[in-house]
Amino acid sequence: MPEVVDVDHVNHYFGDGHTRKQALFDCCLKVGPGELIIVTGPSGSGKTTLLTLIGALRSTTEGSNRVLGRELHGLPAHELVLVRRSIGFIFQMHNLFQSLTAHENVRMSIDLGRHTPREARELATDMLTKLGLGHRIHYKPNQLSGGQRQRVAIARALVNRPRLILADEPTAALDKKSSRDVVEMLKAQTREERATILMVTHDSRILDVADRIINMVDGAIESDVVVDDAIRICEILKKSEIFQKLSPTELLNIAQKMKKETYAAGTTVIRQGDAGDKFYIIGNGTVDVLIDGDAARSSGKTIRSLGGGDFFGEKALITGEPRSASIVATSTLTVYFLDQADFHSALAASDSFNEQIRKIAFQR
């Protein structure tokens, strides 16, 4: 999967001669499709500068800055303008056109593409309706509340379905409810359109939606951390057949609820006939699947062996019947498991996960 943003050893300077000041120091950052990255850091730490370089709003002068597959370093100004058309921008101050209605504000973005007037009108109406502003499309910015204005600005940024969205403090001027709405809309965009979002924010209320949090200090990327260990589980989950089609967010949701267990070789993980209470993914190691064995010893018939990325234990959870087979570790085994309640809530939360797992469960 090509990176949406690939910043490699970027330095940036402001001013010339004696007043020349370095603003970015050897920044490296890779962001993939569907990722929501939050960039934090004290003011003057260079996060805005980094965002403006990625957004083709400034010329990259040192290092490689590939955005949407295009190298921005050395690109002339008139090319940078065209790159910006593929990026959705959301500003702290909504920066709507005061003389235009919400509908016309959104159409200003649509006008940059090739659409018939009818298509343009429909696109704008649909996008505003989707953001809950269907009843306000012909209002001007000064007739809208702060939250509504920011939603219009988001509609303008999203209406061309950009693969990359750059947002600067999009919730700074909003109350708690509006901030949450705005963040959920953006998060939905990463799920539904696999859009990549880079968001500069100090708003701790919204950190939970991030896939990664990047912290910048004095012009350098100080840390680039996954939201928690769950991402590591995601890496394993991603290799598994049933999770391949899930978005990073869905994976993360599941992974965050998983717990890790380690078994020595020869340990029985599941006993046939027991009540099912956990769903397992194999992180490392191998197991044998046995049926009709002695309850005390694993002397049954081995019907299958499983390895890393494989999973087991789902059927009993779905059907409510006792375990239909025993699982015995054949090497040192690391598994991640979901308990019954989390398993069911994961099924409920993700249509794709539900569909995928039921299909596989009933094929066996």
Add this chain to the structure above:
Amino acid sequence: MRVPLAWRNIAHERGRAAIGIAGMTFAIVLIFLQLGFYGAIIIGSTQVYDQLAGDLVIVSREYSFIHSPRSFPKARLQQALGARDVLTVRPLYIGATTWRNPATGLKNSVMLIAFDPRRPVFSTPSINAHLTELRHSDTVLVDSDTREKYGPRSAGDTIELAGRRVHIADQYRLGTSFVELAMIVLSDQNFVRVLHGSLDDVAVGVIRLRTGADPAAAARELRSRLPADVEVWTREQFRAHEVRHVLLLTSTGMIFGSGVLVAVIVGMVILYQTISTQIMSKLSEYATLKAIGYTPLEIVRIVLGQALFLSLIAFLPGLGLGLLLYDGVQKSAFLPMVMPAGRIIGVLLLVVAMSIASGLLAYRKVHVANPADLF
């Protein structure tokens, strides 16, 4: 249709737009007025000659313009008569004297135009209707545009020209000019009585050709036939000479020409101020345009659109006020103020050019709008 941002911006800030439109209207009225005066000079410089009933004219080699014609010997007219295609050759006399206002006692200059009433040279009906009366001694016709300061000037009044009392038979309509505020038409005999001059000194010889004759060819033939102390012109050459003289050799052309220039500059400054103030107040919106991918060309179009909307809105009231002023000047100053269609189109094009120029100047302010500052 794209979102008409330029129009919306103007409609959104009506106060600012109104000031710009008012300023531009003022400039347009000023342009029309200056051009009206300019046009009046041209019309005024030729309106007497335009009424001559002839195809060619003979003037002195030293002829300058209507108010300084110099004269040539009457014998040249006889010589011209011998040429092929020449039907008639009639003399026109031009002179100037003083006209005393009996109420104030002040003497003002008046232009005299004379011909033999038995051989009329004008095609003006209001002159030709009085040819018989003109033959009476000390009887004259007065131009109806003659100014009030000359005193009584109606039919039946008696006036004093160069100390000589003459009788006004009637008024005629031909028009005065910037230079002369009063004009009198009289017979050659009375002309000599008033000015004590000689009928041998002709100002303009008016030649009529046979029907179907080529004026240019006839003029060429006359030139070769006549001595070098006279010049033979077609009507068009005569007209062009008068216009060129008044526009180039007097300062009137330059005065009103520079008046137009000043009005253009005033209009552009007002337009520039209006647009650039608007840009500065909406700098973040222009930065946003840049950020979301509008190219400089597209932004120029928006800025120019605003300038054009403002000035085109101003054009209609500008034209309307201009026409009103023309009418007022015509009535009060007796100047031939007319509005040809070509002038309306010309000023419209000039206004478009002014909008583009001041729009482009104002566009430089957009450079200040840096999309990187929006973050």
